[in-house]
Amino acid sequence: MNKWLCCALVFLNISIKWTTQETFPPKYLHYDPETSRPLMCDKCPPGTYLKQHCTARWETVCLPCPDLYYTNSWHTSDECLYCSPVCKELQYVKQECNHTHNRVCECEEGRYLELEFCLKHRSCPPGYGVVQAGTPERNTVCKRCPDGFFSNETSSKAPCRKHTNCSVFGLLLTKKGNATHDNICSGNSEFPKKCGIDVTLCEEAFFRFAVPTKFTPDWLSVLVDNLPGTKVNAESIERIKRRYSSQEQTFQLLKLWKHQNKDQDMVKKIIQDIDLCENSVQRHIGHANLTFEQLRGLMESLPGKKIGVEDIERTRKTCKSNQQLLKLLSLWRIKNGDQDTLKGLMHALKHLKTYHFPKTVTHSLRKTIRFLHSFTMYRLYQKLFLEMIGNQVQTVKISCL
Numbered sequence: 171m172n173k174w175l176c177c178a179l180v181f182l183n184i185s186i187k188w189t190t191q192e193t194f195p196p197k198y199l200h201y202d203p204e205t206s207r208p209l210m211c212d213k214c215p216p217g218t219y220l221k222q223h224c225t226a227r228w229e230t231v232c233l234p235c236p237d238l239y240y241t242n243s244w245h246t247s248d249e250c251l252y253c254s255p256v257c258k259e260l261q262y263v264k265q266e267c268n269h270t271h272n273r274v275c276e277c278e279e280g281r282y283l284e285l286e287f288c289l290k291h292r293s294c295p296p297g298y299g300v301v302q303a304g305t306p307e308r309n310t311v312c313k314r315c316p317d318g319f320f321s322n323e324t325s326s327k328a329p330c331r332k333h334t335n336c337s338v339f340g341l342l343l344t345k346k347g348n349a350t351h352d353n354i355c356s357g358n359s360e361f362p363k364k365c366g367i368d369v370t371l372c373e374e375a376f377f378r379f380a381v382p383t384k385f386t387p388d389w390l391s392v393l394v395d396n397l398p399g400t401k402v403n404a405e406s407i408e409r410i411k412r413r414y415s416s417q418e419q420t421f422q423l424l425k426l427w428k429h430q431n432k433d434q435d436m437v438k439k440i441i442q443d444i445d446l447c448e449n450s451v452q453r454h455i456g457h458a459n460l461t462f463e464q465l466r467g468l469m470e471s472l473p474g475k476k477i478g479v480e481d482i483e484r485t486r487k488t489c490k491s492n493q494q495l496l497k498l499l500s501l502w503r504i505k506n507g508d509q510d511t512l513k514g515l516m517h518a519l520k521h522l523k524t525y526h527f528p529k530t531v532t533h534s535l536r537k538t539i540r541f542l543h544s545f546t547m548y549r550l551y552q553k554l555f556l557e558m559i560g561n562q563v564q565t566v567k568i569s570c571l
C-alpha cells in the first residue's frame with residue numbers, strides 16, 4: 171500500500187475516535203487558526219450558541235440564546251433556532267418555547283394532525299369497535315367486531331363489547347346477538363323481583379306441609395287427580411317416583427304443578443297468600459346485608475354439597491342484597507336433591523359459631539324458621555291446601571295430618 175495513503179488512514183481513524191469518544195462535556199475537533207494544530211474544544215450546551223471557538227489558552231465561549239430562540243442539544247452552531255410561531259387553528263400550546271425547547275403545538279382533544287390540519291378522529295360505526303384510540307398524532311383505528319362481540323353505537327372511543335352471557339344471570343337466550351346487537355335474554359324484567367328463586371322459603375314450607383306424615387299409599391296419584399289446572403303428565407310422575415324419596419315426592423310434584431300452572435287463577439291466588447308469608451320473611455331477614463365472606467361462611471356451614479364461591483359471586487351480581495341469602499339457600503336446596511332448606515339452615519346455625527357472623531342475622535334466621543313452623547302458618551298452609559285440592563280429599567288429608 172502507498173505510504174502516504176496509509177498515513178492518511180491512520181490519521182482519519184484517530185480523528186474518528188476522537189470525535190466519537192464519549193466525553194463530557196462533549197468535544198469537537200477544531201484547528202487553531204494561529205498554529206493550525208488540532209484542538210479538542212468543548213461543545214456548547216442546550217440553551218446557548220457558540221460565540222468563540224476554543225484556543226490553546228481559552229475555552230469555548232457559549233452565550234445564552236436570545237428570547238424566542240432555542241437550542242436543544244450540545245452543538246457547535248453560532249446561532250440559536252427560532253421558536254415555531256403561534257400554533258395553528260384548532261391547536262393549543264402544549265409547551266411554551268424557552269431557551270432549550272421549541273414551542274410544542276398539539277391538536278385539540280378529539281383531533282389529530284394530518285398534513286398541517288387538525289382533523290376529527292374517525293368514529294367507528296355500529297358493528298365496528300375501536301382497537302386503537304386516536305391520539306393528537308394518529309387517527310382512530312376501527313375493526314369489525316369478532317364473533318361473540320358487538321357494538322351498537324357510532325363512537326370514537328367504544329371498543330366492541332362481549333355479548334351478554336344470559337346463563338350467567340340465570341336467564342335464557344331468546345335472540346342471539348350479532349356484530350351490531352347484543353344477545354337478548356328472557357326473563358329480564360322478572361329478575362329484580364324474583365332473582366330466579368324457583369321455590370321460595372314460604373312455598374317450600376307449604377309444599378312440605380302437604381307431605382303426609384304417615385305412609386299413604388298412592389298419595390301422589392290422589393294429589394295429581396285433585397290438583398286443579400293442567401295435570402302433571404304420567405311420565406313426569408314416574409320420573410319423580412324414580413328419582414326422589416317418598417318424603418320428597420310431594421314437594422317435587424307440587425313444584426312441577428306450580429310451574430306448569432303459574433298463569434292459572436287458582437295458583438295465582440295461592441301465590442298471593444304465600445306472598446303475605448314472603449313479606450314476613452323479608453321483614454325478618456331482608457335487611458341482612460351480608461358481605462361476601464359472611465355469605466360464604468353461612469354456605470360453608472350448610473350440610474351436604476357446598477355452594478361454591480362462583481355461585482356466591484354470581485348471586486351477588488344478579489340479586490338485590492335482600493334476596494341474596496334466599497337465592498343461595500335455594501341453590502343449596504337444588505344442589506342437594508331438594509333437601510329441606512329449613513333443616514339445612516338449622517344445622518348451619520348450630521355450626522356457624524366459628525365465623526364472624528352478625529348475631530342479629532342468626533337471630534333473625536332462627537326467628538324465620540320458627541315463624542315458618544308456627545301454628546299460625548300451619549293454619550294458613552292448611553287453608554291453602556284445602557282450597558287447592560278442593561274439599562273432596564279433605565278427609566284423606568285430615569286423616570294424614
Ligand SMILES: *[C@@H]1O[C@H](CO)[C@@H](O)[C@H](O)[C@H]1NC(C)=O
Pocket residue numbers: 265266267268269270271
Ligand atoms: C423549558 O421547557 C421544558 C419543557 O417544557 C422544561 O422541561 C424546561 O425545564 C424549561 N426550561 C427552563 C429553563 O424553563
Ligand SMILES: *[C@@H]1O[C@H](CO)[C@@H](O)[C@H](O)[C@H]1NC(C)=O
Pocket residue numbers: 322323352
Ligand atoms: C346498546 O346495547 C346495550 C346493551 O345491550 C344497551 O343497554 C343500549 O341501550 C344499546 N344502545 C343502543 C343505542 O341501542
Ligand SMILES: *[C@@H]1O[C@H](CO)[C@@H](O)[C@H](O)[C@H]1NC(C)=O
Pocket residue numbers: 335336337338
Ligand atoms: C356463559 O357462562 C357460562 C357459565 O358461567 C359458561 O359455562 C359459558 O361458557 C358462557 N358462554 C359463553 C358464550 O361465554
Ligand SMILES: *[C@@H]1O[C@H](CO)[C@@H](O)[C@H](O)[C@H]1NC(C)=O
Pocket residue numbers: 345347348349350351
Ligand atoms: C343483527 O341482528 C339484528 C336484530 O337481531 C338485525 O336487525 C340485523 O339485521 C342483524 N344484522 C346482521 C348483519 O345480521
Ligand SMILES: *[C@@H]1O[C@H](CO)[C@@H](O)[C@H](O)[C@H]1NC(C)=O
Pocket residue numbers: 459491492
Ligand atoms: C349493602 O351494603 C352495601 C355495601 O356495604 C351498600 O352499598 C348497600 O347500599 C347496602 N344495601 C342495603 C339494602 O343496605
